[in-house]
Each structure stands twice: as structure tokens, then as C-alpha cells.
Amino acid sequence: MQEVIQQLVNGISLGSIYGLIALGYTMVYGIIRLINFAHGDIYMIGAFVGYFAIRNFNLSFLPALLVAMAVCAALGTAIERLAYRPLRNSTRIAALITAIGVSFLIQNAALLAWTPDPRSYPDVFPLRTYEIGGVFVDNRQITILSVAVALMVVLHYIVNFTQIGRAMRAVAIDADTARLMGIDVDRVISFTFALGSALAAAAGVLVGIYYNRIEPTMGAMPGLKAFVAAVLGGIGVIPGAMLGGLVMGVAEVAVVALTASTWKDAVAFAILIVILLVKPAGLLGRQVREKV
Amino acid sequence: MSLLEVRDLTMQFGGLTAVDRFNLNLNEGDIVGLIGPNGAGKTTVFNCLTGMYAPTSGEILLSGQRINGLHPYEITRLGMARTFQNIRLFKQLTVYDNIRIAFHSQSRYNLAAAVFRLPQYAKDEREILEKTEELLEIFGLYEHRNEIASSLPYGEQRQLEIARALATNPKILLLDEPAAGMNPQETEGLTNLIRWVKERFGLTVFLIEHDMRLVMKLCERIVVLDYGITIAEGTPEEIQNDPQVIEAYLGEEVL
Numbered sequence: 221m222q223e224v225i226q227q228l229v230n231g232i233s234l235g236s237i238y239g240l241i242a243l244g245y246t247m248v249y250g251i252i253r254l255i256n257f258a259h260g261d262i263y264m265i266g267a268f269v270g271y272f273a274i275r276n277f278n279l280s281f282l283p284a285l286l287v288a289m290a291v292c293a294a295l296g297t298a299i300e301r302l303a304y305r306p307l308r309n310s311t312r313i314a315a316l317i318t319a320i321g322v323s324f325l326i327q328n329a330a331l332l333a334w335t336p337d338p339r340s341y342p343d344v345f346p347l348r349t350y351e352i353g354g355v356f357v358d359n360r361q362i363t364i365l366s367v368a369v370a371l372m373v374v375l376h377y378i379v380n381f382t383q384i385g386r387a388m389r390a391v392a393i394d395a396d397t398a399r400l401m402g403i404d405v406d407r408v409i410s411f412t413f414a415l416g417s418a419l420a421a422a423a424g425v426l427v428g429i430y431y432n433r434i435e436p437t438m439g440a441m442p443g444l445k446a447f448v449a450a451v452l453g454g455i456g457v458i459p460g461a462m463l464g465g466l467v468m469g470v471a472e473v474a475v476v477a478l479t480a481s482t483w484k485d486a487v488a489f490a491i492l493i494v495i496l497l498v499k500p501a502g503l504l505g506r507q508v509r510e511k512v
Numbered sequence: 513m514s515l516l517e518v519r520d521l522t523m524q525f526g527g528l529t530a531v532d533r534f535n536l537n538l539n540e541g542d543i544v545g546l547i548g549p550n551g552a553g554k555t556t557v558f559n560c561l562t563g564m565y566a567p568t569s570g571e572i573l574l575s576g577q578r579i580n581g582l583h584p585y586e587i588t589r590l591g592m593a594r595t596f597q598n599i600r601l602f603k604q605l606t607v608y609d610n611i612r613i614a615f616h617s618q619s620r621y622n623l624a625a626a627v628f629r630l631p632q633y634a635k636d637e638r639e640i641l642e643k644t645e646e647l648l649e650i651f652g653l654y655e656h657r658n659e660i661a662s663s664l665p666y667g668e669q670r671q672l673e674i675a676r677a678l679a680t681n682p683k684i685l686l687l688d689e690p691a692a693g694m695n696p697q698e699t700e701g702l703t704n705l706i707r708w709v710k711e712r713f714g715l716t717v718f719l720i721e722h723d724m725r726l727v728m729k730l731c732e733r734i735v736v737l738d739y740g741i742t743i744a745e746g747t748p749e750e751i752q753n754d755p756q757v758i759e760a761y762l763g764e765e766v767l
Contacts, residue, residue: 382626383619390613397600399584402617
């Protein structure tokens with residue numbers, strides 16, 4: 221029993237990180253129907269920005285987190301402006317291929333700039349472990365979970381209770397009509413990219429602290445897994461991304477505990493295959509017909 | 513100076529001329545109708561006016577300012593609002609949110625103000641809420657405010673669309689077949705409502721409508737379009753007796 225709870229704690233910490241990344245995928249998809257494959261690399265950049273902010277500028281955890289989020293928000297909007305906006309009216313496959321290209325570009329630029337060697341994250345706070353009824357929880361897990369929950373609450377609030385959030389939902393449903401209601405659709409799309417990228421950056425910093433190791437190729441696998449999480453929850457559905465992330469995290473940890481750690485990446489894609497076969501709209505998604 | 517002036521507006525799609533040298537003068541407080549058989553180019557005129565299409569040639573002046581080539585959201589902010597022939601509400605959102613979205617360009621608070629709940633946010637949101645509730649009261653939608661827009665009956669969806677257009681604070685309201693699908697009583701109610709909101713909000717109204725009872729009762733002037741060409745313009749009486757109009761509508765017992 222203790223073992224189960226222990227694995228659940230580990231899984232939820234990991235899952236909340238996947239959830240943060242998945243939110244960016246799902247928001248961007250919701251608004252312009254594009255899978256932004258460069259999203260995992262924005263997460264990597266976020267981890268590195270946090271790393272340099274802590275190591276070179278001696279920032280503490282929270283300021284470093286905010287700096288990473290701000291830098292990646294700017295990066296996300298720049299990518300949208302330069303790579304995706306010119307393709308707004310072209311085929312979806314063209315935009316998708318471009319997204320993959322942007323991903324390669326960022327990853328290889330990072331390899332050039334920062335070398336492929338892994339770096340260990342600076343110690344922002346010393347590890348402290350608490351034992352609660354035989355279950356071990358450390359302060360890093362608590363930080364990850366509380367930051368992730370706080371960000372999700374802020375996001376929920378922005379999307380549902382502010383004018384820009386209403387504009388986002390309006391654009392997702394019908395961009396043309398939104399324009400006629402006085403909404404600058406391009407600005408709303410930029411804002412969505414900024415928001416999603418900031419969340420990915422936060423995930424990057426949290427992962428750096430949790431696993432204590434970052435490298436330029438670190439974005440690929442979590443990027444794909446978060447994508448699976450978004451699909452699992454129902455792509456375009458914001459609570460779905462959070463749920464999908466948590467399920468993925470717990471499933472991954474469970475598989476590692478029950479079998480061998482070599483299976484941990486396979487489980488993500490097994491979930492993807494099953495969900496596409498059984499419930500393609502995702503757990504919280506509704507079956508919608510393609511608009512013509 | 514007229515509020516809206518359209519000079520020789522032409523819209524071509526490839527080889528097809530959907531609208532050919534369309535002219536219009538709207539003065540403040542006018543109610544003008546645009547009629548014509550199906551495919552005459554009426555909605556195309558609306559799409560050009562609101563910036564959804566960039567006209568092939570011609571000029572559109574709103575309060576003397578040239579607006580062709582502007583983005584739809586910019587034109588909306590200058591005071592032009594519209595409804596659609598086939599209802600285009602934000603279907604999955606509540607009645608409340610549909611209207612609040614249209615206040616977008618009038619809210620001044622920024623994201624920081626929203627996240628930290630600064631006074632500007634609270635003030636703006638309160639104003640938006642008050643105006644939204646006022647509109648909902650006027651259109652008799654208040655008790656439906658928390659329902660999902662697509663669950664409303666058809667007639668009320670049309671009313672919600674008009675309410676939403678009003679929320680953008682327009683000077684000119686373009687109505688694309690507001691009475692489509694309504695029964696005679698509903699049409700009667702709508703006619704009175706349009707007249708009332710026009711006075712209440714000081715609007716200028718330009719509307720497309722097939723229901724001649726509404727057009728003849730409401731409009732001071734009517735423009736008739738056929739195959740993109742303006743074939744007649746005048747008061748309802750003049751239009752009813754115009755031989756060219758009768759020919760265009762031959763077989764239809766509307767006049």
C-alpha cells in the first residue's frame with residue numbers, strides 16, 4: 221500500500237510537468253488547429269534560460285522561473301510570427317511540416333550553442349525529504365506540484381474570467397465572427413502562443429530542478445509524451461490536457477515500478493495507440509465533425 | 513456629410529462580377545433596406561462593408577474615412593456591426609459570454625490587471641457585466657443568460673446575435689435577413705424591436721431582408737440589387753411600383 225502511494229506521489233509530480241507542456245499543445249491546437257511540434261524545444265529553452273538565470277545571474281528559484289517564462293513567451297510569439305503566420309492560409313500539412321522544421325532548428329541551434337553535453341542544474345534549494353506514514357515526499361516534488369497547480373489555476377482564471385480569455389475561446393470557435401466582434405485575431409493567437417510557451421518554460425525549469433540534468437535534446441521525448449497527454453485528454457480541451465498529463469505520469473511511473481525502466485517510453489505510445497483506437501476524441505473531448 | 517458612403521463598389525470573384533458599381537449613401541438615423549433575388553450579391557455587399565472581402569475596386573467611406581483594406585476588427589472598432597444570414601453565434605459558449613466577447617475592444621484592462629485583480633479590472637468587468645445585463649433585459653434573454661447559445665430557440669438566437677452586435681457599440685448596424693425563419697408574429701415583434709433599438713442606441717440601420725412586410729414597414733429607402741447591379745432605389749412605394757423590380761421578382765408574390 222505504501223509502495224502504491226509512493227508511486228502515485230512520484231507519478232503525480234511527473235504528470236503535472238507533462239500536463240504543463242500539454243496545455244501549450246492543446247491551446248495552440250484549439251485556436252489554429254496546428255500541432256506545434258516545436259513546443260518540446262521551447263520547453264528545453266525554458267530549462268536552459270532558467271539554468272543560466274540561476275547560475276550566471278544568481279537568481280533564486282522564483283525569479284529564475286519568471287525570467288524563463290518571459291523569455292519563452294517572447295520566443296513562442298516570435299516563432300508564430302515568423303514561421304506560422306505566413307502559412308495561416310495554406311494547407312495544414314504545410315504548417316505541420318514547418319513546425320517540425322522549427323523544432324529541428326531550435327534543437328540544433330541549441331546543440332551548437334551549448335554543446336551536446338548534459339549539464340547539472342544548480343542547486344536552488346537543498347533537498348529535504350519528509351516521511352509521511354512511510355511515504356517519502358521531498359521538497360522538490362512539493363515545489364513542482366504547487367507551481368504546476370498554481371499555474372493551472374491562473375490559466376483557468378485567464379481563459380474563463382478575462383476578456384482576453386473570452387476572445388481566445390471565441391477565436392477557437394469561429395475566427396471570422398470573432399473578427400467582426402472587434403477582436404484582433406492575430407493578437408489573440410500571439411497571446412495563446414505566449415501563454416503556452418510560458419507554461420512549457422515553467423515545466424522546463426521544474427524538470428531541471430527535479431532531475432538535476434538538462435541537455436539540448438531533452439525536449440524531444442517529453443514533447444512527444446505531452447502531445448500524447450493532450451490527445452489522451454482530448455486535444456483542444458484545457459482540463460483534458462491536465463488530466464492527460466497526470467494519467468501519463470502515473471502510468472509511466474507504474475510501468476517502471478512493475479516492469480523495467482526500459483518500458484517507460486513505450487507506455488506513452490501504447491496509450492496513444494489505444495486512445496486513437498478506442499476513443500479518438502480523448503477522455504474529455506467531444507466527437508466533432510470536421511468543419512467544411 | 514453622410515455617415516457611410518459607398519462609391520462604385522465592385523467585387524469580382526475570378527470572372528464573376530458579384531457586385532457591380534454599387535453606390536450607397538447612409539445618413540445618420542437612416543433605415544435602408546437592401547433587397548433582391550437570391551444570388552443578387554446582397555451578402556457580398558455586407559462582406560465588403562465589414563472587411564471580410566477586399567473589394568476589387570471602389571471606395572467605402574465611414575464618417576469620411578476610407579475603410580476598404582482595413583481588417584474586420586478595425587472596421588468593427590470604427591463602429592460597424594453585423595449579424596449573419598445563417599446564425600453565427602459562438603455556439604458552445606453561454607449567452608452571457610457571447611455578449612461579453614463583443615465588449616472586447618472596449619475593455620481597457622491588461623493581463624497584469626486581471627491576474628492581480630487590480631481596480632481597473634474590477635471596474636471594467638463590472639461595466640461589461642452591467643451593459644451585458646442591460647442588453648439581455650432589452651432582448652428578453654435575461655433568464656436564459658447561463659444557457660449555452662445553441663440551446664436557445666431559433667428566434668432567440670437571432671435576437672442574441674443582434675444583442676451581440678450592439679455590444680460592439682456600433683454606429684451602423686448591418687442586419688442580414690434578421691427575420692429569416694421567423695413566423696409572422698415574431699417578425700412583427702422584431703420589426704418593433706429594430707425600430708426601438710435604433711432610437712434607443714441612436715443607430716443607422718442597413719438591412720437585407722426577404723420578408724417584404726418587414727422591409728416595407730421599416731425602411732425609409734430601399735435599394736434593389738439584381739445580378740450585382742443596382743436596378744432601383746427609392747421609397748417603399750416607388751419600389752413596389754417599379755416595373756424592373758417587378759420583373760426581377762416575377763413569379764414571387766411578395767410585392
